[in-house]
Amino acid sequence: MVNLRIPGPTPVPVEVAQAGAAPMINHRGPEFAAMAARTTEGVKKVYQTTNDVVTLSASGTGAMEAAVVNLMAPGEEVLVVSIGEFGDRFMNLVKIYGGKLTELKFDPGLAADVNKIEDALKKNPAIKTVFITHNETSTGVTNPILPDLAKVVHARDGGVLIVDAISSLSSVPVKTDEWDLDVVLSGSQKGWMTAPGLAFVSMNERAWAKAAANPQPRFYFDLKRHLDSLKSGQTPWTPAVSVWFQLDKSLELMLAEGLDQIFARHHRLASKVRNGAKAMGLKLLASEGVESDTVTAIRVPEGLNGDEIIKTAIKEYDTVFAGGQGGLKGKIIRFGHLGYVTDSDIDAGLDALKGSLAKVGFKA
Amino acid sequence: MVNLRIPGPTPVPVEVAQAGAAPMINHRGPEFAAMAARTTEGVKKVYQTTNDVVTLSASGTGAMEAAVVNLMAPGEEVLVVSIGEFGDRFMNLVKIYGGKLTELKFDPGLAADVNKIEDALKKNPAIKTVFITHNETSTGVTNPILPDLAKVVHARDGGVLIVDAISSLSSVPVKTDEWDLDVVLSGSQKGWMTAPGLAFVSMNERAWAKAAANPQPRFYFDLKRHLDSLKSGQTPWTPAVSVWFQLDKSLELMLAEGLDQIFARHHRLASKVRNGAKAMGLKLLASEGVESDTVTAIRVPEGLNGDEIIKTAIKEYDTVFAGGQGGLKGKIIRFGHLGYVTDSDIDAGLDALKGSLAKVGFKA
Numbered sequence: 001m002v003n004l005r006i007p008g009p010t011p012v013p014v015e016v017a018q019a020g021a022a023p024m025i026n027h028r029g030p031e032f033a034a035m036a037a038r039t040t041e042g043v044k045k046v047y048q049t050t051n052d053v054v055t056l057s058a059s060g061t062g063a064m065e066a067a068v069v070n071l072m073a074p075g076e077e078v079l080v081v082s083i084g085e086f087g088d089r090f091m092n093l094v095k096i097y098g099g100k101l102t103e104l105k106f107d108p109g110l111a112a113d114v115n116k117i118e119d120a121l122k123k124n125p126a127i128k129t130v131f132i133t134h135n136e137t138s139t140g141v142t143n144p145i146l147p148d149l150a151k152v153v154h155a156r157d158g159g160v161l162i163v164d165a166i167s168s169l170s171s172v173p174v175k176t177d178e179w180d181l182d183v184v185l186s187g188s189q190k191g192w193m194t195a196p197g198l199a200f201v202s203m204n205e206r207a208w209a210k211a212a213a214n215p216q217p218r219f220y221f222d223l224k225r226h227l228d229s230l231k232s233g234q235t236p237w238t239p240a241v242s243v244w245f246q247l248d249k250s251l252e253l254m255l256a257e258g259l260d261q262i263f264a265r266h267h268r269l270a271s272k273v274r275n276g277a278k279a280m281g282l283k284l285l286a287s288e289g290v291e292s293d294t295v296t297a298i299r300v301p302e303g304l305n306g307d308e309i310i311k312t313a314i315k316e317y318d319t320v321f322a323g324g325q326g327g328l329k330g331k332i333i334r335f336g337h338l339g340y341v342t343d344s345d346i347d348a349g350l351d352a353l354k355g356s357l358a359k360v361g362f363k364a
Numbered sequence: 365m366v367n368l369r370i371p372g373p374t375p376v377p378v379e380v381a382q383a384g385a386a387p388m389i390n391h392r393g394p395e396f397a398a399m400a401a402r403t404t405e406g407v408k409k410v411y412q413t414t415n416d417v418v419t420l421s422a423s424g425t426g427a428m429e430a431a432v433v434n435l436m437a438p439g440e441e442v443l444v445v446s447i448g449e450f451g452d453r454f455m456n457l458v459k460i461y462g463g464k465l466t467e468l469k470f471d472p473g474l475a476a477d478v479n480k481i482e483d484a485l486k487k488n489p490a491i492k493t494v495f496i497t498h499n500e501t502s503t504g505v506t507n508p509i510l511p512d513l514a515k516v517v518h519a520r521d522g523g524v525l526i527v528d529a530i531s532s533l534s535s536v537p538v539k540t541d542e543w544d545l546d547v548v549l550s551g552s553q554k555g556w557m558t559a560p561g562l563a564f565v566s567m568n569e570r571a572w573a574k575a576a577a578n579p580q581p582r583f584y585f586d587l588k589r590h591l592d593s594l595k596s597g598q599t600p601w602t603p604a605v606s607v608w609f610q611l612d613k614s615l616e617l618m619l620a621e622g623l624d625q626i627f628a629r630h631h632r633l634a635s636k637v638r639n640g641a642k643a644m645g646l647k648l649l650a651s652e653g654v655e656s657d658t659v660t661a662i663r664v665p666e667g668l669n670g671d672e673i674i675k676t677a678i679k680e681y682d683t684v685f686a687g688g689q690g691g692l693k694g695k696i697i698r699f700g701h702l703g704y705v706t707d708s709d710i711d712a713g714l715d716a717l718k719g720s721l722a723k724v725g726f727k728a
Contacts, residue, residue, distance in 0.1 A: 008602065009389075012388050020385060021384060024375055028686070057560070058421060059421055061584055062421075062584050187602070196604055218460070220422065220429045221584075237423040238372065238373065240421075240423075240559065240604055240607060241560050241561075242561070242606065246606070
């Protein structure tokens with residue numbers, strides 16, 4: 001069996017995978033309605049929220065687009081805070097959908113600085129809407145500032161904070177209500193131990209009010225349509241039923257394990273990866289203290305070829321790591337440790353990394 | 365086992381359902397690239413086209429939105445031909461995305477009349493883009509005019525014809541190239557015998573040229589991004605991998621059965637449904653000669669309650685029919701006969717219909 005050590009899609013437990021093979025049902029019938037009610041309650045528990053949460057049949061990028069088209073009007077001034085590729089994706093979406101973008105970028109490996117965000121906001125009082133990535137999958141950094149940032153954003157009249165928590169929520173604590181996060185995104189193929197195909201969006205009253213007043217055109221990703229349908233146990237468009245079957249089972253497993261236990265397991269296994277990599281003489285991309293508990297970005301040692309290391313791990317160790325994206329292509333190896341992951345997966349992953357490095361000539 | 369006799373999602377063969385439970389893979393790796401190349405070739409065969417076809421992780425409605433945002437500019441004059449709910453959905457999309465809509469509606473049960481379409485086009489020479497539903501799932505009617513309509517549309521400079529073939533293509537002949545259809549949509553949960561979650565869009569050179577010049581904002585559904593990614597065996601955003609595994613297997617089954625055999629089977633079973641319903645003294649909604657081979661809409665006899673018939677069929681016969689949508693709510697029963705369907709499913713469905721009607725007091 002391949003050891004899939006990328007930061008998503010993540011391995012799916014056999015019982016979850018099998019749940020997806022159940023006989024097809026009517027998406028407008030009572031079984032689907034019961035399942036949608038059950039999974040929505042389960043997802044809310046993981047989100048630590050009483051806000052509405054809708055489930056879209058789309059990837060995490062679909063949820064990002066949904067956030068932009070529901071919350072940002074054409075011509076609106078917005079701030080996007082980026083610490084990597086997925087923050088940059090928000091910038092791209094904002095530009096495409098006609099937002100007036102203020103960019104605040106931090107170098108790869110750094111977390112966002114809430115003081116710098118506050119300064120940027122002070123310079124432009126017109127900005128109400130702020131986008132940020134919680135866990136940057138491309139650099140292995142988790143932004144620790146969400147509770148503080150929410151206060152800063154809400155200090156302005158009409159301020160709304162939109163958080164991409166796609167690769168963090170369900171693996172590390174995201175306290176949607178306690179931190180007062182207006183819009184929070186996640187995706188089934190990350191810590192949720194489910195195949196890709198579903199994405200989640202939570203919305204509080206502030207967010208619904210802003211969306212209701214927003215003239216930006218939307219249809220497939222119109223969150224109000226999703227909420228209205230959900231009230232009668234449906235989705236506005238045909239949902240990805242088999243992935244939904246999987247989610248239903250995975251939530252059962254997750255809630256049985258318990259959120260605190262899940263978070264503790266992720267932190268323990270992430271620490272093991274970080275310590276293991278350092279013990280090999282490797283350096284991490286993430287600054288100390290902001291390393292992600294779902295994915296570790298390891299710097300490719302000087303003089304070595306990242307692609308070659310990844311190819312060797314697949315060929316010799318049946319272990320799949322991810323490479324760098326954009327400007328980090330060839331410069332980092334990303335080791336995923338989220339979702340359905342155990343000590344033995346991590347130990348085998350570290351062995352594969354060590355062995356592959358040795359085969360391409362690395363000497364610590 | 366429930367007899368799922370709705371016009372989608374349709375039953376999934378056990379081996380297809382099981383294929384979706386295979387271990388998760390890297391969506392940026394060689395296995396996915398090989399699968400995407402294989403399924404794209406298979407889908408093209410079913411589409412009877414050499415045009416590009418992209419696979420979106422979305423429902424059929426997502427493909428409809430993709431067609432609108434890629435092919436229609438804001439402010440553009442377009443014609444939507446509607447013979448039911450799904451034609452009306454195109455109208456809705458066109459209005460939302462800022463098109464100047466000319467509506468041409470035909471009463472439920474009727475097919476579109478190509479002469480009336482030609483007249484409507486003559487009245488407005490600014491219209492280049494025409495949307496039409498091939499098979500209207502809400503009324504059980506198949507428009508037989510596509511080859512003629514394509515000639516009419518292409519007679520105008522820059523004319524582009526967009527066809528929703530979501531519930532027909534893969535069950536009945538849609539000759540994309542021979543009929544010269546510019547954009548054709550379909551969805552995995554119909555004749556493709558696969559769970560919902562994937563949708564297909566074929567585009568010819570005319571369509572790509574129009575899309576390239578179209579300033580309408582788009583990202584998740586930007587077809588050019590999908591095409592560019594597909595060239596390197598990927599999708600721009602994380603695909604619904606488990607549904608894709610199913611598609612890979614279902615295409616194997618479909619191509620082994622053969623397109624002509626699939627079409628003949630659908631026609632034979634549809635005829636059996638129509639003849640069976642008529643033999644019970646029931647009337648069809650569709651006009652004679654344009655009845656769909658994928659779904660039959662049966663008029664609820666005067667004085668009876670359509671919802672009660674459907675509830676009885678579920679409770680007493682484990683058979684799930686669909687009701688009417690919009691203005692047809694309560695007035696029709698829709699009997700699906702597409703995808704993975706055999707004589708015994710149809711015989712059991714007809715028995716369930718007959719028995720349920722008797723129980724609610726129907727006398728022919």
